[in-house]
Amino acid sequence: MPDLRKWGIGSTEALLILVIAVVSIGLGVSTTTFLTLPNLFDLLNQSAVNLIFAVGLLVVLIAGGIDISFAVGASVVQYLTALTVMHLGGGNWAIGFVAAAGFGFLLGAINATFIYRFRIVSIVVTIATFNVFFGGLMFVTGGVSIYDLPDWWMNRVSLVQVKTASGVADLALPVAVMAVMVAATWFLLRRTTTGRQLYAMGDNPEAARRVGINLGTMHYVAFGWLGMMAGVAGLMQAHYVQEVVPNALYGRELEVLAAVVLGGARLGGGRGTILGAILGILLTAITANGLNLLGISPYAFKMIIGAIILIAITLSSDGFAKLAGSRFMLPRAKASS
Secondary structure (H helix, E strand, C coil), X not given: CCCHHHHCCCHHHHHHHHHHHHHHHHHHHHCCCCCCHHHHHHHHHHHHHHHHHHHHHHHHHHCCCCCCCHHHHHHHHHHHHHHHHHHXXXXXXXXXXXXXXXXXXXXXXXXXXXXXXXXXXXXXHHHHHHHHHHHHHHHHHCCCCECCCCHHHHCCCXXXXXXXXXXXXXXXXXXXXXXXXXXXXXXXXXXXXXXHHHHHHHHCHHHHHHCCCCHHHHHHHHHHHHHHHHHHHHXXXXXXXXXXXXXXXXXXXHHHHHHHHHCCCCCCCCCCCHXXXXXXXXXXXXXXXXXXXXXXXXXXXXXXXXXXXXXXXXXXXXXXXXXXXXXXXXXXXXXXX
């Protein structure tokens, strides 16, 4: 049997690949549209934004943090970027990407500042900023969408377009941008000293501090990186739907979090892979798409997402570890006595 670890495929990734294959075959047999090229291309187009979110969130989880404000942060960045490019006379893609990444980094830096400087638990900070970002956006904008965007932002860019018997299969620009963001995150985590330091901090912050890793810098890198990914994802979301909607990304944070932990990222930090995050997103996207094609209520998908998060939190908690340890140690103790 080939050693899959040479290809970066661990036990979690191998299991997810198997589950995705089984689910896909099942949906292919039970529906007439799932395995069509238009539907598969639509799956990629619709998953691109979540995949960009996922690799950003993965960096934070590896560093031992958690952030649930990134999706609404992306909505804020959409508005700020739109106002910026319109103020500059329309701008272009280069200005759009720089503005989105810059505003996103600033929002991530706000989270990092409160978490590190004031020693507040990351989930508490991001719950607060989630409400501040979203409430502030709705208050300032009145919930009004922006439709009059520059032509470069509004014009659909197709990477591949194929006419099939079941319709036109169109692979859009967000997929290419997603591939670049995934590659950049992989390089950060696997080919830089900073990436190794992020893993070390997530695994054992005190040990990391003792060997000279600047924990403050790592917080800004992790949350700033997620902020930049969220900004770029927001830019792509607006491009794909052809408008800036204040609540379009509301609720995505839990879906992405569930997918990333499903892919093997540990909520306690120090563990997680790019491939696992990608497979987790694909599995949740395929599940949602399959439920829709089968005519099953979308609330079933919400139940699945909630169950994944609950199981992940349970498995990563100290209480579960102690319980599992006591279960295994009890027979040994009896045997020795």
